[in-house]
Amino acid sequence: MGISLRSRIYIVELLDKGEVGKEYTVAGWVDTVRAHGGIVFVVLRDRTGKIQLVVKKNVSKEAWKTAKNLTPESVIAARGTLVESKAALGGRELVVNELTVYSKADALPIDIKDHTKTILAKRLDWRFLDLRNPRNFLIFLIEAEMVRAAREWFYEHGFVEIFTSKIVGAATEGGAEVFSIVYFDKPAFLAQSPQLYKQMGVIAGFERVFEIGPAFRAEPHHTTRHLTEYTSLDLEMGFIDGFEDVMDAVEGVVRAMIRRVISTFGSRIKECFPDAILEEPKEIPRITIREAYKLLESAGIDVEWGEDLSSEGERKLGEIIEREYGSPMVFVTEYPWRARPFYTMKKSDDPEWTLSFDLLFRGLEIATGGQREHRYEVLVKQIEEKGLNPKNFEWYLNMFRFGAPPHGGAGIGLERVAMQLLGLGNIREARLLPRDPERLTP
RNA sequence: GCCGCGGUAGUAUAGCCUGGCCCAGUAUGCGGGCCUGUCAAGCCCGUGACCCGGGUUCAAAUCCCGGCCGCGGCGCCA
Numbered sequence: 001m002g003i004s005l006r007s008r009i010y011i012v013e014l015l016d017k018g019e020v021g022k023e024y025t026v027a028g029w030v031d032t033v034r035a036h037g038g039i040v041f042v043v044l045r046d047r048t049g050k051i052q053l054v055v056k057k058n059v060s061k062e063a064w065k066t067a068k069n070l071t072p073e074s075v076i077a078a079r080g081t082l083v084e085s086k087a088a089l090g091g092r093e094l095v096v097n098e099l100t101v102y103s104k105a106d107a108l109p110i111d112i113k114d115h116t117k118t119i120l121a122k123r124l125d126w127r128f129l130d131l132r133n134p135r136n137f138l139i140f141l142i143e144a145e146m147v148r149a150a151r152e153w154f155y156e157h158g159f160v161e162i163f164t165s166k167i168v169g170a171a172t173e174g175g176a177e178v179f180s181i182v183y184f185d186k187p188a189f190l191a192q193s194p195q196l197y198k199q200m201g202v203i204a205g206f207e208r209v210f211e212i213g214p215a216f217r218a219e220p221h222h223t224t225r226h227l228t229e230y231t232s233l234d235l236e237m238g239f240i241d242g243f244e245d246v247m248d249a250v251e252g253v254v255r256a257m258i259r260r261v262i263s264t265f266g267s268r269i270k271e272c273f274p275d276a277i278l279e280e281p282k283e284i285p286r287i288t289i290r291e292a293y294k295l296l297e298s299a300g301i302d303v304e305w306g307e308d309l310s311s312e313g314e315r316k317l318g319e320i321i322e323r324e325y326g327s328p329m330v331f332v333t334e335y336p337w338r339a340r341p342f343y344t345m346k347k348s349d350d351p352e353w354t355l356s357f358d359l360l361f362r363g364l365e366i367a368t369g370g371q372r373e374h375r376y377e378v379l380v381k382q383i384e385e386k387g388l389n390p391k392n393f394e395w396y397l398n399m400f401r402f403g404a405p406p407h408g409g410a411g412i413g414l415e416r417v418a419m420q421l422l423g424l425g426n427i428r429e430a431r432l433l434p435r436d437p438e439r440l441t442p
Numbered sequence: 443g444c445c446g447c448g449g450u451a452g453u454a455u456a457g458c459c460u461g462g463c464c465c466a467g468u469a470u471g472c473g474g475g476c477c478u479g480u481c482a483a484g485c486c487c488g489u490g491a492c493c494c495g496g497g498u499u500c501a502a503a504u505c506c507c508g509g510c511c512g513c514g515g516c517g518c519c520a
Contacts, residue, residue, distance in 0.1 A: 032482060039478040056478070071472095087479060107472055109452055113482055117470080118453060121512065177518080193520090219518060220443065230520060311516075358520095365520065413520025427520095438512070 003027075003077045003100045012048040015090045018082045026051060026094065027077035029132065030105070033070045040067040042096075044078065045132075052085075052093040053078050063099040073105035073112070073132065120426055124434060127442055135272040139430055142261050142269070143231075143418050147212055149260035150233055150412075153253050159208040159235060164197035166190055166214060179218045179228075190216035193411060195343070196396050198236035199372060203404045210235040215411075220437045224426040225364060227415065229435040236409030243345075243355040243371040246408040247331055250359055250367050251284055253412065254329075258421060275423025277328055277362075285321060286331040289353075295320050306352065308339040318363025328420075333357040335370075342386040343379070345371040345408075355408075361420040369410020376400040 007025045014024055028046030035041075038057040043050050055067035063078075070076065080096035110126045111117035112133045123130040131137050154161065167183060168191045178189040194211050201209035215232040235249060259280050261269070269276045287295075292313075293303045301316050303309070309317065309332070321330040334353040337346055344354045356370030373379045379400055383390045390397060415430040428434040433442060 034480050034483050035477090036480060036483075037477040039480080041480050041483085043481085052481080054479080058478080085479085087481080107452060111453055111470075116454095119513085122453075215520075217519070221516095221518075222514060223516085224514075226519070232520065308518085311518095368520065411520060416520055 003079050003098055005077060008077070010048040011044070011046050011051045014082065014094075015049065015051060015092055018092065020082050020084055020092070023079060023081050023097070024094065025077060025079045026053075028075070030070050030072050030074045030076060032072060033067070035068045038064070040064060040070075042067055042070060042076075042078075044076070045134075047137075049090075051090060053080065053096050053099075054085075054093050055096045055099065059095060060097050060099075063096050066099045066101060067096070070101070071105050071107070073108060073129070074101055075103040075105075076101050120428060121439075124428060124439065125442070127433065136429070138265065138268055138272055139418065139422065139424075140432060142265055142422070143414060143430065145260055145264055146257040146414065146418065147231075147233070149256045150253050151210075151212065153256040154210045154235065157208070157249070157252065159210040159237070160201070160206045162198065162201050162206070162209045162211050163213070164191070164194045164201075164211060166216070177218050179216050192217055193232065194234050195341075195411075198234050198409060199343070199396075199407065200399055202236050202238040202407045202409075203399045207238045207405075208236070212414075222437065224428075225416065225419070227427055227431055227434055227436060230416075230427075230431065231414035233412040233414055234409065235412075236407060238405040238407040240371065240406055240408050243333070243357060243369070243408050246369050246371065246410055247286065247333075247357055247359075250369060250410045250412065251331075254359070254367070254417065255280060257417065261421065269422065273422045273424070277421055277423070281327050281329050283325070284327055284329045284331060284359075285325045286333055286357075288334045289332050289336070290334070292317055292332050295324075306336045306338065308335065314360055314365065315363035318360055321360075322362075329359060329361050331357050331359055340370070342382045342388060343372050344382075345373045346382075357410075359410075359412075361417065362423075364416060364420055365413075366416045366420060367410050367412040369408065371406070371408035374400060374404040374406055376404075 003025055005027055008027050009024050011026060014026060018024055026044055028044050031043040031045040031050055033042050040055040042053040042055060044053050055064050057064040077100045078094060078096045079098040080094040082092055083095050084091065085093045108129060110123055110129055112129055115123065115133055115136060168189050178192050181188050181190060193215050198209050198211060211234045213232065214229055216229050218228065237246065237249060240246060262278055262280065266278055270278060292309065293305055296303045296313055296316055299316060299320055301313060303313060321327055334347060335356045337352055337354050340354050340356050344356050347353045347355055354370060358365050359367035373382060379397065380390050383393055415427050418430040419427050424430055
């Protein structure tokens with residue numbers, strides 16, 4: 001007669017609401033098979049959970065024969081009677097009357113039961129199998145929820161979602177670290193940031209814009225916290241009093257993301273990620289980089305005044321803030337002009353420093369932002385100061401000749417937030433299909 | 443880009459320093475067998491590997507050179 005998938009019920013639903021004694025159809029992947037002669041236990045997994053199927057020779061010989069030859073990760077459907085069982089996980093199990101195999105799985109190339117048993121590189125080679133592990137799968141449910149929470153926050157706060165081009169022409173903010181692509185007969189690049197375009201959004205009159213999309217960096221990093229392609233949550237807002245307004249926004253979004261993740265997945269995170277943070281930060285301190293230098297110096301770390309913090313410095317600062325303020329996050333403000341891009345607004349009374357900030361989460365930069373220079377003449381001068389040619393920024397500079405409000409914005413690295421929140425050891429875990437200098441597939 | 447480390451069965455590792463005791467050990471997987479209440483089932487039997495090329499040596503997984511591949515640290519950045 002065959003099993004109809006139309007009558008399929010999700011496993012959690014069955015465990016929660018199924019009536020004992022009734023017949024149900026479930027379908028999914030074979031999690032484990034334990035054969036004991038005349039009785040075979042099959043744990044079936046779908047995207048909602050797991051249930052134990054009991055396949056007995058004296059209930060259905062045909063199903064029993066099929067069951068004892070099942071391989072892990074094969075796709076099957078089972079029709080059976082729900083029964084109570086003290087022994088079974090979830091307290092209930094399905095006594096199988098009929099079993100269909102849709103797809104028999106070969107022997108697995110990686111250990112999907114325990115992610116620590118296979119090195120990450122190999123797991124990523126077999127990413128689709130790696131994601132059969134609920135822990136790994138969960139990371140992407142979390143990111144989806146984070147993005148959703150962020151998007152909702154943006155909409156609630158009057159931001160307009162924009163979609164800017166990722167194919168860009170020659171002139172970009174830095175010049176280096178971009179991927180070249182062939183665009184018909186012209187040189188072109190992959191956008192390393194929507195920076196200039198989101199400013200355009202503000203100046204065009206949207207006033208507040210955000211974008212969630214890919215950013216490309218051609219830096220040959222070999223670290224556990226860099227990708228050549230990542231998801232950036234960018235925001236830009238006009239008519240601000242100062243960069244504090246931007247920090248407030250960043251704090252608002254990040255809090256919204258973390259709050260949502262904890263409330264939605266808290267208990268599952270606790271099970272899967274022993275190093276995860278399960279509490280929203282209370283107060284996020286804001287310190288100037290000069291205060292950060294001092295804190296590091298008094299902790300015995302060498303710092304160079306007027307330079308960006310080293311990665312060691314950032315890590316240490318994270319520890320110090322955690323200890324002194326009890327916060328996993330800290331805003332470091334007023335970065336030196338020499339360490340910031342041309343569009344950053346300088347501090348008017350002290351132009352060595354800028355109206356900019358980084359947000360550190362457990363000692364790692366997860367966001368960067370600041371107030372942008374909106375005065376045409378000053379902007380031209382700053383481009384020159386950075387050794388760039390204003391002629392190459394003509395279209396950009398034009399935006400500041402026809403009414404540009406004071407504005408600022410920031411970029412937040414999605415994978416970095418996820419990595420630090422969950423306490424992952426490698427950012428590649430937080431990206432579905434990570435790209436790094438070596439990896440281009442799958 | 444600079445620096446460091448590493449490539450042994452499907453997977454993860456031991457062995458390498460101090461060459462022979464290694465036709466390579468262990469765990470897990472896989473194949474087979476027994477078993478009607480297992481919980482990553484258990485027990486028994488079996489299967490399967492030294493990245494590629496060159497060199498040194500009586501002898502190379504082990505030492506040397508080259509290549510390929512991978513991992514990490516730094517700089518820089520989200």
